[in-house]
Amino acid sequence: VQVQSVLFLTDLAAVGRGVDAMARAVEIARDRGSVSRVVVAYGDCSPRPVLDDDVVGQVTRTLRAAGVDHFAYTWFDANLGSAGGNNRLFEGLDSDLVFLLNPDTVLAPDTVHELVRGFDEPGVGIVEARQLPIEHAKDYDVTTGDTSWASGGCSMADASVIREIGGYDEQGFFLYCDDVDMSWRVRLAGHRVVHRPSARVFHDKRLTADGAWRVSPAEEYWSAEGALVLAHKFSRPDRVAAIRRDLLAHGSEEQRRAVHDFDGRREAGRLPDPIDADHRVGQFVDGHYARHRY
């Protein structure tokens, strides 16, 4: 397994908690025989390296003590985005599985083992973990786990499938919807994307005082941009038009800026070519990319 994370100004304490938990999860997976060789690759898109040599040394020692064979930390010296950063880490990928993980997450001790077990089922290309404490609402088949898409925050993929589809579309997506796009292309290639609720990951989310999601301006911008590009790429001009209208009429300043930038890319011919013309995998339901349970 290659475990990989892309950092961007990530809080050092959060990285430490994540590494600690990951080390234990690898240890348990090795004890149970579900993994053999494990490498961990961190790529850093921050303006300055988040990890200095001392921290890299500490992380290396922690991971090695848990049975991780190799730890590599690469400062990209450029903000490649989530998609671009992960693609850089895919280069030279020689493992059977690749574990995509947000750096500010904390794995449950049995998560690596549980995700690997997900590949016991036939035809699985990606296995997604359940995020806590705020779970994603997208629906999945309660018998098989099959779902529309898998979050790049904590999913394990068959490395050969990643190679087959060429990784993330970093030209199309910078930060948001890159995982939806990759999931749908995996499914277009004939592989299954499954959710596995027994595999847990803590993804630190906060709620506002009235119980709503706390969304940053950057999240507003990149999720709006991702929504438009995704609808365009999966041959849904009707959705592109509807999202544009909605964001321009009711969106925040960041969201309206995202619309203008999208328009600019379209005029410059810098949008990806549309695929899934017969809408086999692309799902646009009430502003989501899957049917939601609630």
Next chain:
Amino acid sequence: VSDYDFSYGDDGVYGAVIKLVAENSHGTGVHLDVGCGFGAIAEPVRERGTTYVGVDLEPAGLADLAGRGFETGRVDLRDVAGAIAEIERIVAGRSLACITLLDTLEHLADGRELLAALQRLAASESTPLVVSVPNVTHQDLGIKLLTGRWDYTDTGLLDRTHLVHHTESGLAAVMRANGWREVGRADFELVRSDQDFPRGHVGLAHASQLNDYLTRLRRAAGPHATTNQFVRAYLPEDGGETGEAESAEIDEPFLTVVLRTRADRPAQLRDALLCLLAQDDQDFDVVLALHDAAPAGADQVLAAVRELPASLSGRVRLLQVTGGGRARPLNEAFGVSRGEYVAVLDDDDLVLGHWVAGFRPAAAEQPGRVLRSVCVAQRAEQVTVADVRAVRSAGPVEHVYPSSYDLGAHLVYNRTPFMAMAFPRSLYRDMGLRFDESLDVCEDWDFGLRAALLVGVASSSEVTSIYRRWSAGASEALHSSDEWRAAEGRILARLDDQVNLFPPGTVGRLRQVEEMRGYIWDLEQAVHQYATSRSWRLTRPMRALLNGLRRRSDG
């Protein structure tokens, strides 16, 4: 040491002493009464068939005893070696049946050397020792000290010659440290002590609300609120304990998390443990209370804890709890908690990454209060995916609990899931606050209310926890509505049966309520007057006809 001449009475302190002597003394031999004064117990001791020997420094008492036909010896207990040598000379190898040390220890600046010497004297024959000392934690002294009074008297609880004031824990510690194991107690109780003055002091007057409140606090905080004299029997044992003083709190974490489980929801428990592992403030430990857990379930819990990274598993203590209702594990877990605050999670609760950290600001700004953050609710269900049992959310996050704590509203019904509160551990340790084990439901509401009424609540509007409402198996569904109503009734009746401490703002709230009652009364009067008016009565047939027509057209 003593020049007091108090006579013996079966119902008094000396009667209590003789009871312990009778239970513990060897049948024959010398009864050594150290610091004997006038030897109030001499005759009852002799009647038991032992040989009374009184030793003291003051000649008056010794002369009196000698005149009554008892053996005496003059010893100065400030010179312990000399005193023991004199005692050994008087006893002269005779068997020691019992030793008494009555109203004496408190007159010694440091009684440890004497206690240790007596222990050596008693060790060979395992001679019992009966001690009596006044109780400085009597409620009368506490109430008076609260109002700035500390009244020395010639005799009694605050005898002006007392050099050391004893508490139960202090006495227990000094006895243990000097090789004495307690084997009996016959403490002398006195609700109105000799310190029940000045006359009419409203803190002491038994019908005043203030006295009711203060004495209830004192009784809840610990035993011996009305003990006048500790009367205890001990036996010598090898090797005293070290560390006589109560140990200081070492490495006390900010929070102890009590995680309550019956070990029958492993998937949920693993969710809760993951939430704890991910806390950004790790200054907490965990008491994992396994309540009536079946062996297989307990094994699963154990495995889940062992799997955690050592950084957390090393801070988890397992506590097996047997019997009782939902309150039992909470009492036992609070009893072994070490945190400055204690919060409770059920095994199916979820908390956000700043759940622990979210309590910090309120703790810093309003120390001593109950800390309260905001919880949201979410429906959840069990699923089996790819043959593996798991859980998932089944509804949106619902903001159904208020953003701040309002005592009045909470008196109507509970609006704070338990994991959104952290309690100062002092409530349990120092104030004796306990969960009511007779309650099968609402034990959290009851505890929260009583805590809030005692120390108040510091609220934070930060959402830090999620209460999961299960499609089946929730405690709401496991208990009948009659049980809930009965529990609520008991809780409120008990609260209303006592004097309570309400927070600032309560006077205004009460006034509003009374004004509202007056307004409603006025409305009722107006309605009554209208309904009994002549015009209303005269139009009754017309209204009946119209109502009949309306019913017919509706039908």
